Amino acid sequence: MSLDDQRAKRTSIFEFANPKRFMDASEGAIPWLAAIAVLTVGVGLFMALFVVPPERYQGDTVRIMFVHVPAAWIGMMAYGAMAVASFFSLVNRHPLADVAARTAAPLGAVFTALALVTGSLWGRPTWNTYWAWDLRLTSFLILLFLYLGYIALWNAIEDEILAARLAAILALVGAGDLLIIKWSLEIARWLGIEANMLHQGESIFRADGPSIAPIFLWPLFLMALGYTALFLLLWVVRIRTEILERRTRVLLSREA
Amino acid sequence: MTAFWSLVARDLRLATRAGGGALLALVFFATVATLVPLGVGADLKLLGRIAGGVLWIAAALAALLSIDRLFQNDLEDGSLDLITLGPLSLETVVFAKTLAHWLSTGLSLTLLSPVLALLFNLPERAYFALMASLALGTPAISAIGAIGASLTLSVRRGGLILPLLVMPLIVPAIIFGSGVVDAALDGRPNGALPLLAAFSVAAVLLSPFAAAAAVRANLSG
Numbered sequence: 001m002s003l004d005d006q007r008a009k010r011t012s013i014f015e016f017a018n019p020k021r022f023m024d025a026s027e028g029a030i031p032w033l034a035a036i037a038v039l040t041v042g043v044g045l046f047m048a049l050f051v052v053p054p055e056r057y058q059g060d061t062v063r064i065m066f067v068h069v070p071a072a073w074i075g076m077m078a079y080g081a082m083a084v085a086s087f088f089s090l091v092n093r094h095p096l097a098d099v100a101a102r103t104a105a106p107l108g109a110v111f112t113a114l115a116l117v118t119g120s121l122w123g124r125p126t127w128n129t130y131w132a133w134d135l136r137l138t139s140f141l142i143l144l145f146l147y148l149g150y151i152a153l154w155n156a157i158e159d160e161i162l163a164a165r166l167a168a169i170l171a172l173v174g175a176g177d178l179l180i181i182k183w184s185l186e187i188a189r190w191l192g193i194e195a196n197m198l199h200q201g202e203s204i205f206r207a208d209g210p211s212i213a214p215i216f217l218w219p220l221f222l223m224a225l226g227y228t229a230l231f232l233l234l235w236v237v238r239i240r241t242e243i244l245e246r247r248t249r250v251l252l253s254r255e256a
Numbered sequence: 257m258t259a260f261w262s263l264v265a266r267d268l269r270l271a272t273r274a275g276g277g278a279l280l281a282l283v284f285f286a287t288v289a290t291l292v293p294l295g296v297g298a299d300l301k302l303l304g305r306i307a308g309g310v311l312w313i314a315a316a317l318a319a320l321l322s323i324d325r326l327f328q329n330d331l332e333d334g335s336l337d338l339i340t341l342g343p344l345s346l347e348t349v350v351f352a353k354t355l356a357h358w359l360s361t362g363l364s365l366t367l368l369s370p371v372l373a374l375l376f377n378l379p380e381r382a383y384f385a386l387m388a389s390l391a392l393g394t395p396a397i398s399a400i401g402a403i404g405a406s407l408t409l410s411v412r413r414g415g416l417i418l419p420l421l422v423m424p425l426i427v428p429a430i431i432f433g434s435g436v437v438d439a440a441l442d443g444r445p446n447g448a449l450p451l452l453a454a455f456s457v458a459a460v461l462l463s464p465f466a467a468a469a470a471v472r473a474n475l476s477g
Contacts, residue, residue: 044275045396071373080262094309110476129322142424144425145420145423145424146424148420149417149420149424152417152420152421153407153411153417153421155419156408156411156414157410158413159410162410162474165469165470165473166407166470166473168467169407169469169470169473170403170421171409173425174424174425174468175426176462177424177427177428179429180455180458181424181427181428182433184427184428184431184451184455187447187451188431188432188435188448222412225262
């Protein structure tokens with residue numbers, strides 16, 4: 001089999017089965033996701049800026065929380081989505097999983113960077129410093145580097161099938177390592193090796209209920225919903241674009 | 257077992273002879289360590305305090321310096337294909353090559369470290385901690401580096417993106433490794449040492465599977 005034949009055989013998988021069904025299903029979902037994102041972020045931002053009172057200790061800076069916390073959630077969630085997609089890409093060899101993992105990475109990187117930037121802007125008035133080598137901050141910075149490494153690996157390898165396999169391995173190794181990093185920073189703090197701990201502990205998902213007032217909770221919930229919808233929307237659009245791009249390439253290579 | 261050890265011996269010979277990375281890693285280690293006092297100032301008290309962290313980072317960088325060639329040269333001259341035809345599974349091959357890499361870099365970096373610690377005015381009570389942590393932790397660096405090397409095998413200038421992939425992954429080794437030295441400096445009970453050992457064992461045992469999967473993908477691609 002010549003090299004061209006091989007390539008055509010490989011890429012032509014995209015014409016069959018799931019990508020087609022995905023394209024049909026996702027087309028209908030786009031306007032709904034967009035509507036949810038616009039509505040919830042709109043109402044959430046309005047509440048965050050005008051309805052929520054200034055907090056007792058932090059004053060108006062508390063409003064940064066509403067853009068910061070959901071960004072951090074999505075930054076982590078995107079890596080989870082990427083790792084799950086990578087797992088299916090390795091086990092099932094499903095091309096849609098490759099595309100899903102690849103397209104989630106830049107989105108996750110942007111949300112992670114957003115969480116880092118808004119966090120440090122909030123840190124300056126509150127902790128009197130833009131940055132501290134604290135548990136959460138450090139593990140988030142490393143999460144950003146993991147995203148960047150993953151994207152770099154995808155871009156460095158021309159053969160898409162090979163790139164997908166290798167990037168999937170990296171994503172899974174990174175997922176395992178991310179857990180160890182979080183855990184090791186925690187232990188380092190416990191051992192007293194790493195002294196700084198500025199970031200507050202968990203205040204929303206707690207066994208005894210959220211430790212923040214309901215008036216703050218509502219806009220936060222709306223913003224989280226909106227960010228999730230926005231992430232899903234952008235993700236679906238990126239996956240669709242990638243599939244269309246690959247189809248175009250297949251068609252062009254046939255013509256040539 | 258003979259095949260395993262002959263592969264280790266072969267890689268060791270390649271690393272120590274002309275064009276190998278073993279001596280280069282040592283010189284790099286010494287050079288990076290020399291640059292630090294020039295950068296942060298020659299305050300011996302400060303240098304003694306930061307010696308553990310600085311030497312750990314310098315050792316990790318030095319160990320990673322030649323790791324991009326772990327499989328690259330063998331792929332280029334075809335010996336990797338021959339080795340995979342041999343009796344060893346690819347996972348065992350990766351393990352053997354990682355072991356040879358550690359013997360030629362990590363071990364010799366550990367042996368050189370007290371000399372550099374002397375230049376950094378590291379207090380005597382921390383010497384054992386420094387050498388023990390490097391001896392225990394550098395195998396993890398070689399093992400995770402092997403994953404990076406296998407992932408970048410078909411990248412033309414893989415050495416450029418390899419550090420980007422590997423450095424976030426070796427963070428626990430750096431935290432615990434320099435933590436061991438710090439604990440010894442402060443005279444605290446050393447809880448970081450068993451954790452460093454645990455991370456190292458996990459990395460050495462698990463990374464051959466990830467690296468072998470990546471090498472296999474590269475060979476079939």
